[in-house]
Amino acid sequence: MADTPAIELRGLTRHFGERTALRDVSVQVAAGATLAVLGRNGAGKSTLLRILATLLRPHSGDAIILGEPLPRRAFAVRARIGFVAHEPLLYRDLNGRENLRYHARLRGIDDGRVERLLAAAGMDGRAEEPVRLLSQGMVQRLAVCRAVLHEPELLLLDEPRANLDPAASELLEPLIGRAAGATRVLTSHDPQAALAEADLVLGLKDGRAVFVGEPGQLSGAALKDLYA
Amino acid sequence: MRTALTVLRKDLLLELRAMETVPAMVLFAIVTFVIFHFGLNRATIEGQLAAGVLTVTLLFASMLGINRLFVAEREQGGFDAFLLAPVDRSALLVAKAAALFTFLVVLELVAVPAFGLLLLGPPLGPRLLGLIPVLALADLALAVIGTLVSAIAIQTRARDLLGPVIGLPLLIPALIATARGTGPLLAAHTSGSPPGKWLAILALYDAVFALLAYALFDFLLED
Numbered sequence: 001m002a003d004t005p006a007i008e009l010r011g012l013t014r015h016f017g018e019r020t021a022l023r024d025v026s027v028q029v030a031a032g033a034t035l036a037v038l039g040r041n042g043a044g045k046s047t048l049l050r051i052l053a054t055l056l057r058p059h060s061g062d063a064i065i066l067g068e069p070l071p072r073r074a075f076a077v078r079a080r081i082g083f084v085a086h087e088p089l090l091y092r093d094l095n096g097r098e099n100l101r102y103h104a105r106l107r108g109i110d111d112g113r114v115e116r117l118l119a120a121a122g123m124d125g126r127a128e129e130p131v132r133l134l135s136q137g138m139v140q141r142l143a144v145c146r147a148v149l150h151e152p153e154l155l156l157l158d159e160p161r162a163n164l165d166p167a168a169s170e171l172l173e174p175l176i177g178r179a180a181g182a183t184r185v186l187t188s189h190d191p192q193a194a195l196a197e198a199d200l201v202l203g204l205k206d207g208r209a210v211f212v213g214e215p216g217q218l219s220g221a222a223l224k225d226l227y228a
Numbered sequence: 229m230r231t232a233l234t235v236l237r238k239d240l241l242l243e244l245r246a247m248e249t250v251p252a253m254v255l256f257a258i259v260t261f262v263i264f265h266f267g268l269n270r271a272t273i274e275g276q277l278a279a280g281v282l283t284v285t286l287l288f289a290s291m292l293g294i295n296r297l298f299v300a301e302r303e304q305g306g307f308d309a310f311l312l313a314p315v316d317r318s319a320l321l322v323a324k325a326a327a328l329f330t331f332l333v334v335l336e337l338v339a340v341p342a343f344g345l346l347l348l349g350p351p352l353g354p355r356l357l358g359l360i361p362v363l364a365l366a367d368l369a370l371a372v373i374g375t376l377v378s379a380i381a382i383q384t385r386a387r388d389l390l391g392p393v394i395g396l397p398l399l400i401p402a403l404i405a406t407a408r409g410t411g412p413l414l415a416a417h418t419s420g421s422p423p424g425k426w427l428a429i430l431a432l433y434d435a436v437f438a439l440l441a442y443a444l445f446d447f448l449l450e451d
Contacts (some may be wrong), residue, residue: 055308056451089305089312091238093245098238103233106313127300130245146309 004185006031011061023207034184043204045187053083079160082152085161088143092132117145136163157186174206231315235323257339259291272349279410288329293405294374298382321445329371331347362409365430376441405429
């Protein structure tokens with residue numbers, strides 16, 4: 001069981017109407033490892049993350065997450081994954097504490113965990129302010145808190161450090177960094193930062209996996225080509 | 229049930245904070261009564277005409293709530309956040325229907341007395357007790373069908389149009405039963421209790437659509 005990969009994708013394909021967002025993507029990620037998904041805008045990064053998050057169904061291929069096949073066992077997977085999406089998934093007219101308590105209650109988590117996370121993210125002093133009045137960086141901190149409320153085994157991080165200043169980024173490191181101890185799949189607008197965190201890299205171009213390997217194997221030219 | 233209550237509580241809190249839906253529904257109803265007052269060119273109405281005016285006004289006012297029911301979920305990522313949680317998806321149906329039902333009750337707490345003041349000829353007081361079961365069953369129909377229609381419409385670009393276009397035809401039987409059940413209550417001389425036949429029809433209609441919504445709702449949330 002210890003050797004079971006946290007993520008196993010075989011020939012994953014997903015269409016949106018006529019457009020193919022992901023085509024025949026295969027990759028395997030060991031438990032506890034970090035996969036960086038690189039590629040320019042529209043390469044299929046967010047689609048891949050949304051499939052892993054059980055929000056989209058693959059149209060063909062196999063996706064086995066934490067030993068559970070998708071979409072058949074999506075319900076079981078949801079309890080074990082945390083997703084920092086492009087959008088914060090928070091209600092603008094509720095404050096940070098109310099938002100997190102809502103998500104905690106959906107998952108049967110006590111309010112104490114909410115308070116500990118607010119403190120860990122440096123948001124305990126601003127937790128009573130409506131989300132619509134917070135800066136983007138603060139909203140992102142709350143979005144991270146929401147994603148890790150249930151201490152997920154797999155973290156899906158779509159630009160998790162977007163809008164965060166270095167101090168905030170450091171503050172969130174224990175929650176979403178390697179120190180969190182979870183398997184991670186991350187995308188970043190900064191490929192060098194993503195490479196620095198990664199054990200494995202998946203390079204996507206027009207929905208195809210054009211590179212799968214360790215960060216050291218990705219040449220400068222290949223990296224440049226991913227974003228061309 | 230715990231999940232449904234959590235979502236309902238959040239929805240009511242959001243409405244209390246934003247005050248976007250219920251005040252608009254109330255204002256719409258009162259303005260419509262004023263329009264009927266001038267349009268019919270009558271100081272007061274009673275009986276079946278009064279029942280028709282009240283029912284149609286409440287139905288149209290409810291459309292405002294139906295159109296907005298899932299807007300926060302769509303625009304602020306609430307759908308994704310809910311779908312990421314390991315919970316029964318039908319809890320969202322129950323919570324949204326309960327929220328809409330609550331909005332309708334609040335609407336009627338203001339609109340029915342306003343109707344009594346602005347349009348109704350006979351005094352409203354003795355008729356109120358009889359109106360409660362009819363309006364409660366009508367609200368249930370509006371809440372269940374409205375939630376189902378809103379969940380369909382919100383997935384489309386023409387969501388503001390689709391709600392009324394799908395919802396109103398589906399609600400015609402409920403409209404007929406409500407108006408026919410309310411008519412005798414609003415007549416000059418009334419026994420004070422609504423006709424049982426129309427109450428039974430409304431209850432049956434509610435039950436059928438509640439089952440239909442329960443069966444369809446999970447499918448509507450799939451990508």
